[in-house]
Amino acid sequence: MHLLVVDDSSTMRRIIINTLKKLGHNEIIEASNGREAIDRLAKDRVDLVITDWNMPEMSGIEFVRSVRTSRSREQLPILMVTTNAAHDDIVAAVEAGVNNYVVKPFTPETMREKIQAVTAGVEGGA
Numbered sequence: 001m002h003l004l005v006v007d008d009s010s011t012m013r014r015i016i017i018n019t020l021k022k023l024g025h026n027e028i029i030e031a032s033n034g035r036e037a038i039d040r041l042a043k044d045r046v047d048l049v050i051t052d053w054n055m056p057e058m059s060g061i062e063f064v065r066s067v068r069t070s071r072s073r074e075q076l077p078i079l080m081v082t083t084n085a086a087h088d089d090i091v092a093a094v095e096a097g098v099n100n101y102v103v104k105p106f107t108p109e110t111m112r113e114k115i116q117a118v119t120a121g122v123e124g125g126a
């Protein structure tokens with residue numbers, strides 16, 4: 001399974017990627033904002049997106065809305081990583097097309113469960 005990790009914080013990307021590697025994922029690419037992530041999606045195979053919420057250039061929500069405008073990416077699993085677990089924010093994320101969310105700080109086990117929840121049926125899903 002090919003994963004795209006989107007976060008403006010390089011430290012946070014490191015934490016997420018290290019967690020994913022612990023869970024057995026090795027095909028991981030990264031982007032530092034939504035705009036970069038859209039470029040990566042156009043060029044690279046991606047089976048699952050894990051994206052931050054707050055980012056400069058293009059926020060996680062704007063990025064997700066943009067992804068969902070593409071017919072071929074309507075079903076692409078997207079996990080949102082957020083510190084904003086307030087109800088309204090989650091509703092906005094789901095309305096934008098996020099499949100599930102992970103609240104920071106998270107454990108590897110939580111990440112594993114959320115990935116499993118959104119990739120059930122995805123080819124090569126761990």
Ligand SMILES: [Mg+2]
Nearest residue numbers: 008052054055
């Ligand atoms: Mg951020």
